[in-house]
Amino acid sequence: MSHIAVPLVPVPDHVPQELVIDWDFSKPPGGEADIVSAWKRLHDGPDIVWTPYNGGHWILTRAEDIEFAQRNHDPFSMHEITLPASTTMQILPLSADPPEHADYRALINRFFAPKVIRDMEGEIRELAISLIESFKEKGHCEFMSDFAMKFPITIFMRLVNLPLTDLNDLLAWTEASVRANDPERREWSQRMLFGYLESIIRDRQKEPGADLISAIVNGTVFGRPLTEQEIRGMMVNVIFGGLDTVASTMGFAVLYLARNPAHRRQLAEHPELVGNAVEELLRMFAPSSTGRVMTRDFEYKGIRFKAGDRVYVRPLLHGMDERKFQCPMHADFARKNASQHAAFGNGPHRCAGALLARNEIRVFLEEWFRRIPDFELDPAGQISFEGGMVNCVTRVPLVWRRGAHTSTA
Amino acid sequence: MPKITFIEHDNTEHTVEALAGQSLMQAAIDNSVPGILADCGGYCNCATCHCYIDDVWSARIPPAQHAELDMLSGAIEANSNSRLGCQIQLTNELDGLVVRLPVSQT
Numbered sequence: 160m161s162h163i164a165v166p167l168v169p170v171p172d173h174v175p176q177e178l179v180i181d182w183d184f185s186k187p188p189g190g191e192a193d194i195v196s197a198w199k200r201l202h203d204g205p206d207i208v209w210t211p212y213n214g215g216h217w218i219l220t221r222a223e224d225i226e227f228a229q230r231n232h233d234p235f236s237m238h239e240i241t242l243p244a245s246t247t248m249q250i251l252p253l254s255a256d257p258p259e260h261a262d263y264r265a266l267i268n269r270f271f272a273p274k275v276i277r278d279m280e281g282e283i284r285e286l287a288i289s290l291i292e293s294f295k296e297k298g299h300c301e302f303m304s305d306f307a308m309k310f311p312i313t314i315f316m317r318l319v320n321l322p323l324t325d326l327n328d329l330l331a332w333t334e335a336s337v338r339a340n341d342p343e344r345r346e347w348s349q350r351m352l353f354g355y356l357e358s359i360i361r362d363r364q365k366e367p368g369a370d371l372i373s374a375i376v377n378g379t380v381f382g383r384p385l386t387e388q389e390i391r392g393m394m395v396n397v398i399f400g401g402l403d404t405v406a407s408t409m410g411f412a413v414l415y416l417a418r419n420p421a422h423r424r425q426l427a428e429h430p431e432l433v434g435n436a437v438e439e440l441l442r443m444f445a446p447s448s449t450g451r452v453m454t455r456d457f458e459y460k461g462i463r464f465k466a467g468d469r470v471y472v473r474p475l476l477h478g479m480d481e482r483k484f485q486c487p488m489h490a491d492f493a494r495k496n497a498s499q500h501a502a503f504g505n506g507p508h509r510c511a512g513a514l515l516a517r518n519e520i521r522v523f524l525e526e527w528f529r530r531i532p533d534f535e536l537d538p539a540g541q542i543s544f545e546g547g548m549v550n551c552v553t554r555v556p557l558v559w560r561r562g563a564h565t566s567t568a
Numbered sequence: 569m570p571k572i573t574f575i576e577h578d579n580t581e582h583t584v585e586a587l588a589g590q591s592l593m594q595a596a597i598d599n600s601v602p603g604i605l606a607d608c609g610g611y612c613n614c615a616t617c618h619c620y621i622d623d624v625w626s627a628r629i630p631p632a633q634h635a636e637l638d639m640l641s642g643a644i645e646a647n648s649n650s651r652l653g654c655q656i657q658l659t660n661e662l663d664g665l666v667v668r669l670p671v672s673q674t
């Protein structure tokens with residue numbers, strides 16, 4: 160991945176010097192060793208800090224403030240969500256504020272409704288099983304390429320009736336669109352994506368189906384058809400909303416479990432804990448993040464935000480906040496407030512795909528533990544991470560004893 | 569302060585003192601009534617505050633609008649008495665309201 164450094168911006172007059180830190184969200188110090196725990200360092204300093212990297216922006220480090228920003232689009236607007244700011248497309252519904260936001264959101268909500276997700280569970284489970292069975296007897300795998308990168312994207316492509324032969328291309332473009340902190344590379348990947356989708360959009364405008372893509376391309380907002388720009392923006396949002404994000408959550412989950420035998424044993428022996436374990440893992444590893452732009456001058460907890468200021472919201476910091484979650488760096492699968500994480504956001508923008516994501520992660524853990532309840536990191540292998548708007552674990556080599564367990568599905 | 573009775577699927581009852589002006593969903597959440605998830609926090613986006621309102625009461629509540637009906641079609645075990653709790657605003661006139669909860673929100 161190419162990394163073109165954006166020049167550091169000078170500290171604005173309204174930012175007190177004592178709040179300025181050197182922090183590149185796509186390459187935090189210590190991130191190469193562990194992209195997740197590297198962020199905990201921010202809890203050693205002031206609650207709200209400012210960095211000259213990536214166009215200059217504030218960072219909210221505490222759960223209470225992250226929730227406040229997520230719930231208050233005035234003044235923490237989502238009209239600008241990337242850092243640095245993107246000059247091309249506005250992804251939708253993410254970069255709309257209420258009240259306009261509701262019309263875009265209404266086009267997609269029903270495709271992720273509880274009944275729809277429940278009806279998909281059988282297919283999700285079959286896919287998880289076939290992927291795990293394909294390497295179970297080998298006694299080793301590279302979890303990301305052998306499972307995590309294939310699983311959510313396959314489910315999504317089936318959901319929208321896209322040909323699975325396009326999977327690898329789609330994956331490459333979605334990775335670049337979230338991970339490259341170079342705006343040009345982000346915009347390139349979005350252009351490639353749109354180019355690919357162009358013919359699909361035309362097809363489904365000509366012959367609408369009952370799928371998510373058909374609903375978007377033929378949709379109306381505020382009583383009028385979506386513009387081409389809006390269609391593109393919505394396609395990009397729904398496509399990469401649930402790919403890297405879910406894959407990385409699963410990757411961080413197996414990494415944690417590979418290093419923590421007691422937790423492995425607990426899930427193997429108590430599958431009824433898997434549901435809450437999913438929430439706990441989302442709390443601890445929440446991979447997504449977004450930026451905000453201040454709509455007006457705003458004073459908050461002694462900080463003087465100015466109109467146009469950029470603010471970074473990283474739900475991972477919310478989950479790590481010991482003021483909300485005791486012993487936050489430790490997984491407690493029975494934790495009572497685990498589901499109060501902010502991994503899916505809060506307020507009107509709360510992730511539309513949350514139920515689908517939870518279902519995928521839960522089914523994955525259930526079927527994994529039926530077949531490979533005991534496993535470790537391959538000591539000869541290398542773990543690797545990549546930072547960015549979505550934190551990713553890109554390599555997790557695992558080993559286990561072959562034939563040690565038969566499934567009792 | 570309208571009194572609302574929530575009846576879980578296993579017939580466990582929870583009677584709560586709600587606030588006029590708050591949503592039925594918020595009354596459940598504020599009073600820790602089990603069986604309402606309210607995943608999206610009340611924005612008619614998730615259909616996990618699904619509940620059943622008997623006919624005798626539903627006539628006294630403004631009917632569901634398009635956005636709510638759309639989401640209800642995706643709720644688990646929805647029927648003609650189904651409503652989303654986040655879309656019902658409580659008033660003093662709804663004192664005594666009985667709300668039944670589904671077997672599951674997901």
